[in-house]
Amino acid sequence: MLKKGVERREVLRALGEVFRAHGYEGASLSLITEATGLGKGSLYHLFPGGKEQMATEVLADIDAWFELNIYAPLRDADDPARAIAAMIAGVDQYFRSGDRVCLVGMVALGAARDTFAASVDDYFARWQVALAQLLRRSGLNRSQAQRRAEDALLTIQGALVLARARNDSGVFRRALTELAKRLLAP
Template identity: 45%
Template sequence: MTRTVFEKPDVIPLITEVFRELGYEGASMSKITSRTGLSKGSLYHFFPGGKDEMAAEILAHIDQWFVRHLFEPLEQNEARAAIDHMWQEVDAYFQSGQRICLIGAFALDETRDRFAAAIRQYFVRWIEAFSAALVRAGLSREAADVISEETIAGIQGGLVLSRALHDEAFFGRMLANLSQRVSTALSASRSVE
């Protein structure tokens, strides 16, 4: 039975979950239609460019969420509050490690070459936004850059291990450890001042 969808924004979350589950290569048009309940005609109506257009729009949709909920707050809000907010948003978005980072997953296979600019920009902006907040909170640029890179790598690795170990609590522990490292670094920078 096909599903009635009236707007493109209604379709993107449905297709996103198919890509999360099957990856880019595994998400054939027939699997997308069967798993979403959308007809091929509906899919091509919303995405005339087919699967590449779907993936590009999904990446843009994810990026917009991160810009609104993480990157802009890290760049513009009071630094410590923005950093605390980041931990909460990351945990909620990735459903405590049960939802993969689709952009990260795309970075791991040949899909990366198709969407290299979008994938790179997502990670670069996150690292730079977090680093900027750390600098405003009192770290040197060099220390902030190192901690930011290690933190984003830790989040991505935590997602992989949480799923690989089938341990729903792992991601929460990883975020708590990363948060503690950041807090310790910020406290140490204050005591030096």
């Protein structure tokens, strides 16, 4: 019934939403079954490694999306202002203007942190490097660029947390707007 590559991506997408909604430990097999429409048989056939493999692949999937849509454009850009605007737009789209939560950040805070520490660190590290390199090209020195890229990542994460805590996606949109300005400041 599954068409290998195609359907697996669909399943990973659904898995991502369950993990986002309930966290890694909170996403029970029954919730996963419900969200994916797949019984245990199919689930463990697709992911012999169980929940851990599911989460690992979801994280890899997220990483791939950011690599394609955020990091690579950042690296290849020659116009910093344009590139930053594109990054902000991509981030706003991915996180649905603050209605969606960052699974990577969520995992980092949770108990499953150690299990996925490497993926989590990698996700942020590659983002920071790509952004910092762009900022260097726009005239900042090494440490300025690194610090400002770090500030960008933390602002996005914080905006997601606060938007959810206050139940106000305006928090996220305002933060992104101001972040764009701050990144482009001389």
